[in-house]
Amino acid sequence: MKKYLLITIMLIVSLPAKAQSYIGYLTDNYSGVNGVIANPANIADSRFKTDINLIGASAFFANDYLGVGFSDLTSSNFEYDTDAKLSLSNNNNFSGTVDVLGPSFMFNVGKKSSIAIFTRARTVISGNEFNGKSIDDLDDSIDESQDFLVDEGDFYAAGNGWAEVGFTYAQELMNKEQHFLKGGLSLKYLKGFGNAYVTGRNVTINYDASGATLPDSSTIGTLESTGDLSYGRADGYDSDNYDYEVPDAKGFGVDLGFVYEWRPDYADYVVTGTDGVKTVMKDKNKYKLKLGLSLTDVGSVNYKGGLIDSYNINNTITQDDYDNIEDSDDLQNLYTFTQATEDIKAGLPTALHFNADWNIKNHFYLNLNTDLSMRSAGENVMRTANVISLTPRFESKWFSFYLPVSSYQYSGMQIGAGLRAGPLYIGSGSLISTLTRSEIKGADIYAGLKIPVYYSQPKDSDGDGIPNKEDSCPKDFGPIENNGCPWGDTDGDTVLDNEDDCVDEAGPVENGGCPWIDTDGDSLMDNEDECINEAGPVENNGCPWPDSDGDSVLDKDDECPNEMGTVANNGCPEPEMTAEVQKSLNEYARTILFTTGKSTIKDESTPVLVDIISILNEYPNANFTIEGHTDSIGSVQTNQKLSENRAQSVLKFLIDGGIAPARLKAVGYGESKPIATNMYKDGRQKNRRVEINLVK
Known part of the structure; x- marks a missing residue:
């Protein structure tokens, strides 16, 4: 029994994995379409006209059981039994994922909205509540001369791989000068390509070196076990032909996020056009403090017709029985076995993300980010490792550099580095730690290529808030009403004195700078009154309602305004019976x-x-x-x-x-x-x- 349990556990632990994607890079305001991974609201009011991700990949793994040094891994003399550093407890865990962001793009829809379409392929694994001491005992193999007890209790391990196509819509929700809020929603179609899980309940293994007496009066060891084991998987593997078919599996997922920005210097980023319309500079970060909150990966993949093998291992076998175990058929002969075919639902690794970004000065920022798993340990549950990161960074349009310092659940403190240079982004949240520490319990790396198309900065030489291309006097400060050239306005009604018919009395531009009057006294000013000398209701633009056909039903109520009728028939003639x-x-x-x-x-x-x-x-x-x-x-x-x-x-x-x-x-x-x-x-x-x- 030991070798099969050990092989299963070690196989799952050794899979490449990642829990948090693109650490450091996603704090960058120039991460573009990649930003929807952390918070779908990120793409609204971004620095991009459009952004196209060609390919990006990120991998991460963290555990609290096994640690090795980078020099050990690269050494040909590395011995697992002597060089690996184990942190044994009765609750060891691991978590990881591989995340590939395929062709994806974002662009703006109008002035306040943005959309993105993205493709991803992901593999997530997680294991929880393993008894590391028991695993180590099993790895040391059974000593036939010594008794031992393995108290594994409950444990869970699961892995899920899927592809997703997502659509993101993000929009400004509030823009009140210093206070800005945006929100975003991602809807994702999921296609599963593999799922498996192992669950143990109340598992114990008690080895008695002389537990049974043979006919020749010699003794032989016995292995007494208790508990239940379940092994579920998507049934897509043909063991006869060694062929794997993609299972019938699909589902849907949702990401939701909001971002608030405090913009104390809002006025410095406002541009006024010749039409008087004020717009905010798109090429600039305008906040002093930015706060983001998002919930990602809400949903699941449903695998049709999965297989679930269940073992009740309440039995006592001899050392010979144990030595003769070669495959699962032997296990089925020793323990109570049932197999069921049913749909298997693999939940996504739902996580809550909080992000705070402080613009220290100019191009220098400090970011605080937390990723908190919203899934508790359980059967076929994928969980991400909880992370808190503090990332100082230098950020500009074409180049950014990051130094994330992170505390990971399971693997502890990590220090990394990353950069973005035009279309290239590359980095690791654990690069420095991996290269310098003697014990590594987790690591990550990411890289990718994209095609960014940024907003450009409008030039305003005289600082009057009018871009040079719209300013008739680009070197002389002037009001927008005169296309950027200076002039006077005595009564302050925005009508220049040379065009104002009432220079000392403020009035609207439409009336030559004079105030509007109401000649017929019907409460509608002459500029809006189509019958200036005849009082009428506002609904008829200041004119009295007519009765064209003279049937005493006014045209506004007359369904036949050009044909005399009766009041009872809404102004239309009564029909005649033929x-x-x-x-x-x-x-x-x-x-x-x-x-x-x-x-x-x-x-x-x-x-x-x-x-x-x-x-x-x-x-x-x-x-x-x-x-x-x-x-x-x-x-x-x-x-x-x-x-x-x-x-x-x-x-x-x-x-x-x-x-x-x-x-x-x-x-x-x-x-x-x-x-x-x-x-x-x-x-x-x-x-x-x-x-x-x-x-x-």
Whole structure:
């Protein structure tokens, strides 16, 4: 059992990894599209017109179990058993990731918004709560002559690899001179290409050197184990053909961030154009203090049809059983084994980031950054190592240099260095520590190439706030109203004295420098009043509303302003019922069905009557008679009464449906007005009818 557990643990620990990306470089205001990794709000109000990342890669690993010196790693005489420095505890951990930022770009949308599209490939691993002392005991191998106890307890290890395509939108949220706020959101489509995890619960291994007595009275060691082990993975490996297929795995992720800037010298960065519009210089950092807060990697990748092997290792085996373990089939014979096929969800390494950046003076800055994992240890959980970094830097448009000093969870204090020179960025958050220390528990490195397109600085020779290209007097300080040339304005109304009709009385430019008046007293100034000498409402630009067709409905309320109508019909003429409509109305009415020999309307006739109500409502001022007719079967008196009652039933239904009673009259004609012969069944059926006719 030992060798398989040890191989699994060492394989996971040895994977290349990174937890924090591009340490030092992401504090740079010229990191461009790369900045969305730490905070999607970074690309709004950036120093770039556009920025294209060609390729970038970052790798990081930290652990609190194993430490080696750089000289040891490069020496051919390095021996793990003697030269490696172990920090053993009952809670050892490791964390790491590889992060490749592929082709990505950002550009501005208008003056306040920016978007970015980025591609990334990432591998994240993490392991938590390993008992380092137990691992060391296993690595020393079982001494058949000595008892030992391994109390591993609970432990977790997981790895996930995926690619992502992201879209970022960032925008200014507040710009009140000294106070500036921007926010950003990244939405990411995820494609998983590998996931595996190992989880142990209450695992113990107790070796008794003489635990069992053989028939020849000799003894043999026994290995008593307890607990549960689970091994889950995406099922994409064909063990027969040694072929790996990308699993059916996808998901979505979200990053959200905000950045606040305090700009005490805001006025120094304002440029006024000849149109009077004030804009803030895009090529300059304007803050004294910048604060950023972001939450990244919220989401997960769902692996369809993963495999989960579960072992209950509550058993006692002999030394011979242990020595005969060659593969997983042997383990399944010794311990209770189950295998399940189900979807596996691999959560992203969600982290909270806080960043504070202080502009000490000119090109010199000091940055404080913290990365805090929001994931707790658990089954198939990817966690980043918590980090706090203090990074002094020199920053300019084409060159920046960083010296990050960081404290990493698991690996301790690290000192690094990095630089950006035009399209190249390269560095490490642990470079100096790696080269100088005798014990290294973590390291990182990054490098990349991009195509930056920066904003340029507008030139203003006379310092009047108007760029030279828009200043008619670039060497003479002058107001924007005179295109940068000096002139006088006695009444201070921004209209030059040579153009002001009221030099000593301030007035708007539109009225030649004189104040506007209201000639007709309708509260609308003459400059906005289309009827200066005739009072009218503001809604009609100071003119009275007309009544073009003279029907007493003003044009603003008249739906037929050029055709005389009635107030009741919103200024339009009442519609007239045509012969076609009358015919259609009676065709509907004749289909009304009654219970045989009674005036009760059958339910199936309700839709017909509803349609009749709709037709009558189209002619609100028309009156109608409801006429009931019967065939000649029965007495004249009976038929007369039946026709009247049926007409009244229809009348009541129409009134209940909303038709005014005054518009309707019910009449029964009995058998007196046949429209077909009563000798035959078809004729009698036609005579049993209801008609609805217009009263002319």
